[in-house]
Amino acid sequence: MTTQPKIPLILDGDPGHDDAIAWTLAHASGRFDIRAVTTCAGNQTIEKTTYNALRVCALIGLNVPVARGCPRPLLTAPMNAPSVHGESGLDGPALPEPAFEIQPFGAVELMARVLRESSEPVTLVSTGPMTNTAALLLAHPELKPKIARISLMGGGLLHGNWTPAAEFNILVDPEAAKIVFESGLPILMAGLDVTEKALILPEDFARIREQGSAVSDVVWQWLEFFYKFHRNLGYAGAPMHDPCAVMALLYPELFTMKDCYVQIETLGDYCKGATVPDWHGAAGHAPNATCLMDVDRDAFADRLVQLIARYKEVRP
Numbered sequence: 336m337t338t339q340p341k342i343p344l345i346l347d348g349d350p351g352h353d354d355a356i357a358w359t360l361a362h363a364s365g366r367f368d369i370r371a372v373t374t375c376a377g378n379q380t381i382e383k384t385t386y387n388a389l390r391v392c393a394l395i396g397l398n399v400p401v402a403r404g405c406p407r408p409l410l411t412a413p414m415n416a417p418s419v420h421g422e423s424g425l426d427g428p429a430l431p432e433p434a435f436e437i438q439p440f441g442a443v444e445l446m447a448r449v450l451r452e453s454s455e456p457v458t459l460v461s462t463g464p465m466t467n468t469a470a471l472l473l474a475h476p477e478l479k480p481k482i483a484r485i486s487l488m489g490g491g492l493l494h495g496n497w498t499p500a501a502e503f504n505i506l507v508d509p510e511a512a513k514i515v516f517e518s519g520l521p522i523l524m525a526g527l528d529v530t531e532k533a534l535i536l537p538e539d540f541a542r543i544r545e546q547g548s549a550v551s552d553v554v555w556q557w558l559e560f561f562y563k564f565h566r567n568l569g570y571a572g573a574p575m576h577d578p579c580a581v582m583a584l585l586y587p588e589l590f591t592m593k594d595c596y597v598q599i600e601t602l603g604d605y606c607k608g609a610t611v612p613d614w615h616g617a618a619g620h621a622p623n624a625t626c627l628m629d630v631d632r633d634a635f636a637d638r639l640v641q642l643i644a645r646y647k648e649v650r651p
């Protein structure tokens with residue numbers, strides 16, 4: 336029997352319920368060699384998302400270097416999302432306290448060290464505003480060849496969620512997103528086009544609840560908390576925005592994808608933070624992103640439930 340080599344990975348995000356679930360799935364899969372976790376400001380302040388990141392690591396038994404990211408977007412004023420994720424950024428079930436300390440240096444330095452020390456290119460999974468990744472590309476252009484690709488949750492080719500035109504992660508730091516999308520690196524884009532179809536329904540929460548492990552007990556309550564906000568907006572379930580960035584690496588066959596040149600709007604009275612797709616090549620550029628457009632919802636939910644079931648033996 337041949338075993339597939341693990342994919343070296345850095346997880347960069349702003350946990351956040353769906354970031355936390357994305358990381359939980361990535362760790363459960365066993366398909367990744369997670370080399371670092373880095374935090375960004377977004378759903379909450381950098382202090383809160385970093386504390387949450389450490390608590391998620393403690394819960395799922397992920398013991399890798401964690402570093403605090405940039406405290407604010409590159410140019411735009413900071414913005415958080417307490418209406419979605421609560422005052423802590425990860426409201427809901429009680430979590431274990433951090434099991435270890437963060438690194439004495441920041442996220443960009445940790446990313447640079449991981450890339451420099453890696454003998455093979457590393458995949459970045461970005462589930463928050465892209466401030467750290469953009470700062471890394473600006474500070475260390477020589478490390479670009481060490482990035483295999485960026486699988487990101489951000490944007491929406493048809494619509495936004497924070498404004499009619501903009502999705503939250505891009506709106507928080509549009510300049511960073513522009514740097515990333517114009518970097519020439521391969522991008523796998525999980526935008527709202529797909530993430531709002533990747534719904535986990537109340538009956539799926541029940542399947543996770545029945546598993547009865549320490550991790551599944553937290554995950555179904557995260558899902559319930561996250562769903563409460565979305566139910567009021569008319570969603571039938573909890574949209575798995577950030578998990579799509581991980582699931583697309585694990586199970587690409589579940590997704591419909593389309594290559595496209597995506598431009599980031601950094602200005603504008605109405606469209607700041609929009610991800611503008613150039614479907615017909617009007618701007619004269621080759622595609623810079625593979626965009627996830629659709630997903631087999633039932634298969635996605637089954638895989639998610641199965642991955643959480645792998646935590647039956649884990650005790651934080």
Ligand code: BDR
Pocket residue numbers: 351352353354378416419462463488496502503504576577
């Ligand atoms: C994105 O915004 C955040 O609130 C979520 O964690 C996700 O990354 C969805 O727009």
Ligand code: CA
Pocket residue numbers: 348349350351353354377378462463577
């Ligand atoms: Ca996020």
